[in-house]
Amino acid sequence: MHAALASPPALFALDWGTSSLRAYALGPGGQVLATRRSEHGVMNLPAGAGIATPAEAFEAALQGLCGDWLAAHADTPLIACGMVGSAQGWREARYQPLPARASELATAMTVIARPGGEPLHVVPGLLQSGELPNVMRGEETQIAGVLQSLADEGRAPQRLLVGLPGTHTKWAWVEDGAVVRFETFMTGEVYAALSQHTILGRTMVMGAPHDEPAFARGLRVARSPLGALGVLSTVFSVRTLGLTGQLTGRAQPDYLSGLLIGHEVAALAPALQDRTPVVLCGEPLLCVRYATALEAQGHPAPEIRSGVTPLGLWRIAQAAGLAVPTPVRRSA
Amino acid sequence: MHAALASPPALFALDWGTSSLRAYALGPGGQVLATRRSEHGVMNLPAGAGIATPAEAFEAALQGLCGDWLAAHADTPLIACGMVGSAQGWREARYQPLPARASELATAMTVIARPGGEPLHVVPGLLQSGELPNVMRGEETQIAGVLQSLADEGRAPQRLLVGLPGTHTKWAWVEDGAVVRFETFMTGEVYAALSQHTILGRTMVMGAPHDEPAFARGLRVARSPLGALGVLSTVFSVRTLGLTGQLTGRAQPDYLSGLLIGHEVAALAPALQDRTPVVLCGEPLLCVRYATALEAQGHPAPEIRSGVTPLGLWRIAQAAGLAVPTPVRRSA
Numbered sequence: 001m002h003a004a005l006a007s008p009p010a011l012f013a014l015d016w017g018t019s020s021l022r023a024y025a026l027g028p029g030g031q032v033l034a035t036r037r038s039e040h041g042v043m044n045l046p047a048g049a050g051i052a053t054p055a056e057a058f059e060a061a062l063q064g065l066c067g068d069w070l071a072a073h074a075d076t077p078l079i080a081c082g083m084v085g086s087a088q089g090w091r092e093a094r095y096q097p098l099p100a101r102a103s104e105l106a107t108a109m110t111v112i113a114r115p116g117g118e119p120l121h122v123v124p125g126l127l128q129s130g131e132l133p134n135v136m137r138g139e140e141t142q143i144a145g146v147l148q149s150l151a152d153e154g155r156a157p158q159r160l161l162v163g164l165p166g167t168h169t170k171w172a173w174v175e176d177g178a179v180v181r182f183e184t185f186m187t188g189e190v191y192a193a194l195s196q197h198t199i200l201g202r203t204m205v206m207g208a209p210h211d212e213p214a215f216a217r218g219l220r221v222a223r224s225p226l227g228a229l230g231v232l233s234t235v236f237s238v239r240t241l242g243l244t245g246q247l248t249g250r251a252q253p254d255y256l257s258g259l260l261i262g263h264e265v266a267a268l269a270p271a272l273q274d275r276t277p278v279v280l281c282g283e284p285l286l287c288v289r290y291a292t293a294l295e296a297q298g299h300p301a302p303e304i305r306s307g308v309t310p311l312g313l314w315r316i317a318q319a320a321g322l323a324v325p326t327p328v329r330r331s332a
Numbered sequence: 333m334h335a336a337l338a339s340p341p342a343l344f345a346l347d348w349g350t351s352s353l354r355a356y357a358l359g360p361g362g363q364v365l366a367t368r369r370s371e372h373g374v375m376n377l378p379a380g381a382g383i384a385t386p387a388e389a390f391e392a393a394l395q396g397l398c399g400d401w402l403a404a405h406a407d408t409p410l411i412a413c414g415m416v417g418s419a420q421g422w423r424e425a426r427y428q429p430l431p432a433r434a435s436e437l438a439t440a441m442t443v444i445a446r447p448g449g450e451p452l453h454v455v456p457g458l459l460q461s462g463e464l465p466n467v468m469r470g471e472e473t474q475i476a477g478v479l480q481s482l483a484d485e486g487r488a489p490q491r492l493l494v495g496l497p498g499t500h501t502k503w504a505w506v507e508d509g510a511v512v513r514f515e516t517f518m519t520g521e522v523y524a525a526l527s528q529h530t531i532l533g534r535t536m537v538m539g540a541p542h543d544e545p546a547f548a549r550g551l552r553v554a555r556s557p558l559g560a561l562g563v564l565s566t567v568f569s570v571r572t573l574g575l576t577g578q579l580t581g582r583a584q585p586d587y588l589s590g591l592l593i594g595h596e597v598a599a600l601a602p603a604l605q606d607r608t609p610v611v612l613c614g615e616p617l618l619c620v621r622y623a624t625a626l627e628a629q630g631h632p633a634p635e636i637r638s639g640v641t642p643l644g645l646w647r648i649a650q651a652a653g654l655a656v657p658t659p660v661r662r663s664a
Contacts, residue, residue, distance in 0.1 A: 129502040132558050132569040133576045168531075170567065183561060184568040186530065193525040198518065199500075226464050229515060230599040231563055232592065234502065237464040242464045260564065267562040 005033055005069065007075050011323040012069060013313035014062075014120075016084035017138060022309075023066045026323070030314035031149070042083040058090040059114065070117055077322040078114075079313050081123040081141035082201075085110060092118070095127030095135060099178035102144050104329045106320035123316055126179060134184055138172045138309075141316065145280050145308025147177060148315040157277055163302070165282045165290050167192075171268060173276070185264045191257060194235060200256065203242045205249035215250035215289065218258020218297045223266045231263045250260050257289065265293040278302035337365055337401065341408050342403060343655040345645035346394075346452075349470060350375050354641075355398045360653070361363035362480070362646035365469065370397045374415040390422040391446065402449055409654040410446075411645050413455040413473035417442060422452070427459030427467060430512035434476050438652035455648055458511060466516055470641075471502045473648065477640025478613050478648040479509055483510045489609055495634070497614045497622050499524075502602060505608070517596045520618075523589060526567060535574045537581035546583035547621065550590020552626045555598045587620065597625040611635035 015022040024198050025033040040046060040061035051057050063070070070076075085093030086111040093110035110122040125137030143162050150156065160174040165190045172182040195201045221227055225236055238256050241247035247255055272278075278294060280287040280302050287304040295301055316322040336359050347354040351373040356485075357365040361408040372378060372393035383389050395402070402408075417425030425442035437455055452559040457469030475494050482488065492506040499521045504514040527533045553559055559566055570588050573579035575623055610626060612619040612634045619636040627633055 127576070129576075131556075132553065132566065133572040133578070134568070135572050135575060161523055184572075185564045186560075186568050187564050189530045190522075190526070190567075192562055193529045194522070197525045198521045198527045221464065224463075228599065228602075229517075230518050230595055232517045232522055232596055233515055233599065234464065235522075236466070236518050239467040240467050240516075243467060244459075244461075244464070263562055264564055267565065269559065272558075 003034075004072060007033060009033055009069070009073055011314060011317050011319070012066065012073075012076055013076075013310050014078070014080035014084070015082055015138070015141075015313070016080050016089075017041050017082045021061055021065055023062075024310040024313070025069055026064075026246060026310060026314055030151065030311060030318075030323075031035040034069075035310075040064065042086065042089050042222055043167065047093055055112075058084070062120075074117060076086070076118065077121070078118050079109075079121045079123065079317045079320075079322060081309065081313060081316075082138040085122040085124060086137060088299075089122075091122065093122040093124040095137075096124040098126065098128050098182075099175070099180045100140065101176075101272050102147070102315050102319040104178075105140060105144065105316050109316075109320060119321060121320065123313070126182065128182055131155065134182055136170050138231070139164050139172070139182075139264045141180065141309055141312035142281050143172050143174065143179060143312065145310070145312030145316045146279050146305050147174070149305055149308055150279075150313045151167065151315075154312075158257075159273070159276045161276045161278045163278060163280045163287075163290055164284075165280065165286045169290075170265065171271075171278045173271075183268075185267075187260050187264050191260050193255060195253060198213040200252070203239060203249050204252040204256070206253055208250035210285075211251045211254040214247065214254040215258040215292070217294070218249075218255040218260075219265075220258075220260050220295050222262025223297060227266060231260065234259055234263070235283045258293075261289055261293045262296075265290070265297055268298060272297075272299055274309070275300070279305060282306045282310060335366075336404060339365060341365055341401070341405055343646060343649050344398065344405075344408055344410045345642050345649070346410070346412035346416070346497060347414055347470070347473075347641045347645070348412050348421075349373050349414045353393055354646070355394075355401075356616055356642040357398075357401055358646055359640060362643060362650075362655075365643055366401075368397050369418060372396065374418065374421050387422065388442075390416070394452075394584060402489035406449060408450065409453070409649065409656060410450050411441075411455065411649045411652075413641065413645060413648075414470040414645070417454040417456060418469055418545055421454075423454065424614070425456040427469075428456040428472075430458065430460055430514075431507070431512045432472065433508075433510040434479070434647050435473060436510075437476065439646050441648075441652060453649070453652065457560040458514065460514055462603045466514055466580050468502050468504075468514060470514070471496050471504070472511065473585075473641055473644035474613050475504050475506065475511060475644065477642070477644030478611050478645045479506070480638050480643045481637055481640055482611075483647075484643075491608045493604070493608045493610045495610060495612045495614075495619075495622055497612060497618045501596065501622075504604045505601075505603075515600075517599075519592050523592050527585060532567065532584070535571060535581050535582040540585070542617075543583045543586040545568060546579065546586040546625070547590040550592075550629070551594040551597075552590075552592050553623050553628060554566055554594025559595065559598060563592065566591055566595070573594055575615040590625075592624045593621055594628075597622070597629055604629075607632070613637045613640060624625040 011027040045057035128134040377389035460466040
């Protein structure tokens, strides 16, 4: 079913989240040789004959997706990031404190022995202590990937703000290659909850083409004096603008999106005043929304990167000495 | 099944919402002689033989709850407020613009003829025009009830801020008996959506006794510098404080409640600086939460009123000349 790898891999890299598992075979320069994906996320592991323990379920998911790779290249190291390292994962990879760069992540990896194969090295998440603690798991690897992608272009900015839009959007401040602070906004999940489980959803018509003016209107309201009452108040305007014939049902989803993203970016405005360069990383169309929101507030256009997780896993594996950039290391 | 009224009513007053219908028989001083309640809210009307139109369904709901009252006191006037006057109601009672006092509400009532009985007078909702319009329907009558309850005590404050905590909390500024401005916060519905339909709910243990320290902690975070990132960010601390062992699952619901109410009250802080007296009106325990939030921000303790809808309907009916405070008016 699966084709064999055309050239020898230097690293097998896994992006193992809640709802899916992605496997990358990386070549000696970190380049992606092949990618595979299955639905066997941490919350959806295989079951059945011969699977009695969680560990066996994780191994079965791994073998099911890339058992042929592992058999043909038995000495290629294995690394993973994401919820596989959570308390509900294969084994908990304890959170790493800040500041954290790739070398700290590499040192702190949790190593899971696999009978008959290379062990799996699991990247830890990050924990920011304080009165309101903050956590990330998976995004630390995306940030490493952003930094690696810049390094590959000969760039190593002294200061950088990485925005990672998603269900839980993260904003991470990076200094000299180390994450020094980050914040979380539940904007994506709040959007879903409001549009699916409140009165706002009753008049919203989902699935319409993107309505840029409606999105821009939401952004404008959020950063205007009207936005000062906060998101708990402004979201009701989705309904009242509809009731008064000023916003169609088809325009309401993008208006709400603009409102929420606008409130998020407005809250970050003080932190953005020092003009630290911003890189957005994530699903491209969502990143474009955030870029629009930043520019609407007068910030320079941010760079957008996507699909950098394998590059981040490569960077961390290199820092760990797992994947040295020569194809013959282990076959000597 | 139902007992007859012990003394002649001056007004039948209906609080007819989405999910329930409440009927009050009011005496000549506006006092409640009897109360009844059914599940026949606007979204749950009776159906079956003899009910072919929405009007017949509304009439059937009314007859089912208090047909004996209407038969025994056929000339007693009828008034209603709430969603019965919405576009999905018996007939739409168009929104009244601001400023609005009881006399404007009275003049603008929609009159629905009822074959063989007194017509039903439906109180309009309020519409605040502007870039972000605002609407209320039902709360205008509660505000009239608050003002009537104060008048019954010989008080007629020149300025008043009425807070109406609920699914959609309203704050209404009243001057000389007229609503001149109001704002809506979807705090109650956002609380339900977050706790039932996001990751926060996974660790929340509902149904525990009220945890006042957890609630106060949420209030404190919302008004602290940490709250400046806004509610989309601070709500994630429900999870992270749990993950780090600093907040039990049983404490998380009240912490989230404190966060949301705290953000709402903090957003109102500029408007509260003029020390306008505040009256809270609604479910008593929820009003106590808001009172705590106001006091935590340094505001004077607000008064709390509950169950004032029949009094508000009485005030509006009086302003309309429907219910003059004499029991013999119509039997002359």
